[in-house]
Amino acid sequence: MTRINEKTRFHPMPDGGPASPEGFAAGGLHCGIKRKRPDLGWIYSEVPAAAAAVYTTNRFQAAPLRVTQDSLAVEGKLQAVLVNSGIANACTGEKGLADAYAMRRLFAERIGIPNHLVAVASTGVIGEPLPMANIQIGISKIHPAAADPDLFNRAILTTDTVTKHVAARTTIGGRTVTIGGAAKGSGMIHPNMATMLAFLTTDAAVEGAALQNELKAVTEETFNMITVDGDTSTNDMVILMANGRAGHAPIAPGHADWPAFMETLKFVCRTLAKAIARDGEGATKLIEVDVQGAPSHEAAKAIAKSVVGSNLVKTAVCGADANWGRIVCAVGYSGCPVDLNKLTVAFGSVTVLKNGTPLPFDEAAAETVLSGETVPIHIKLGDGEGCAVAWGCDMTADYVKINASYRT
Incomplete structure (x- = not known):
């Protein structure tokens, strides 16, 4: 079992990410939205996961956010996330919304799960339509068995100069639990959710209502405490998925190991938030x-x-x-x-x-x-x-x- 630091109650894994927890895979590929770099990323859980999300406060929320909210409204669970970079699919009207729903449907069909278990995210230039033919071809090439976490970390970037990912382990109910995450963000960053995407995963078993409440609280202390340029974007969100594959009984506030879970989650979110701030466009410090x-x-x-x-x-x-x-x-x-x-x-x-x-x-x-x-x-x-x-x-x-x- 992983040795846990007695002072912090968790063990950092700097090279970890959203594929680190048990039962998760992640990957990415180039589908032609950008000239050369990976631009389509995905996360997949072997089983449906309790899920929570926090969204931008910009009044003009982009189409992918509306689709993700629709997915979570069904039963509060997700099994997969599909992300494209290069084009934000924001301020694109009914066509943009239809394209976001099409991304959800195509990915769900590809991996054989219900539509509502898929979340969709986009980041990039506002006001341009998605090249759906390219995205459809890209989705057809996705397979969880061909996972590559580094490709996912790269596929979600826009003007970022480095990938941002981390994981940490703790102990819950005598079982090793991992929380991992990856994020993107470099410009149009301002508190209250900005041009940033963060994808968090854990193999802990957590009650859904507690997951949403605590994600919101942790976001307030981490992602909402960063700024690069004062601009709050249309697109961005934090998604947290908990698939329970660690094998312990579900936990919620009041459980003896809840503080260890929260401390680990805060560490992951704080690390990603600071990485976004450090990688601000043109920044040196x-x-x-x-x-x-x-x-x-x-x-x-x-x-x-x-x-x-x-x-x-x-x-x-x-x-x-x-x-x-x-x-x-x-x-x-x-x-x-x-x-x-x-x-x-x-x-x-x-x-x-x-x-x-x-x-x-x-x-x-x-x-x-x-x-x-x-x-x-x-x-x-x-x-x-x-x-x-x-x-x-x-x-x-x-x-x-x-x-x-x-x-x-």
Whole structure:
């Protein structure tokens, strides 16, 4: 049995992914949506799995989200997911919706399961129709026996520069349980679900209602705490499937092993969320904003997201400039009541403002912190027990270059 870390109650598997849990397979291929790279990915469970999903808050939800919601509404289960990249199938009218339903039907027929057990996802350019002839040919080539998790990880990418995947193991009911996941996201990333897709799988047996409630809660603390550019997309969602193949009795909140399950799920989601933020379009650094001492948890979240989303903060980090005034400014317009006389700001271990008073600090030491691959910003408010962490990235000239020619 996998040795579990006694402090964390889970064992990280950095090379893992959605095919790591028992009974899951994943793969991908090139069907011709993109010029050369894999663009059609799939996940398959040997048995129907309890499933949950969280969707973008953009009012113009793309056709695949509507189809996936329709699938889950039947019995709250999924057995497979089909994903295409390159074209988002968003703002494509009734034809786009019909194409999304056709993707679901064709994949269900291919692997021999009911239509409602298939979820569909798309990502890419908005407003263009799917090349359904290419997709149909691609689906005809899918077979769970020909699985290749790396191809799935690559098939879901758009402007991402790296694949994003991880898994972790814990113990439930004396059985080894695995939670795995893969995600994509690089631009049009903003809290409250953005241009990102995340696919999570586990061989744990979890009651369906608990799965939905906890996925929403974990998403709030992880995927909804990242930002790259402030744009919330039309397409994106997080899907979690639990097929029960680990062989333990179903669990729910209150079970002795529920904390271990949740800690493992949070680790997987947090790892993927940070990977998305780190891979922001044109980014060179991950920014981590840690807020402590807020009057409430919600206030801490709002302040952390305000700072990490500030373009002035992001550009200062890009230039390794310890311009702490920009951080104070972002705290001030967060909408949360803050007493400046209690506000403390630090770059790593370099404190630049304490209880509202500027401090002389070592510019070279601050520049060293700001030049690292991960830039920690600590904010203390001295006004309560609320705390939160948000993640983002620096903004470089390459972000403009990438988005100025996204369609070409």
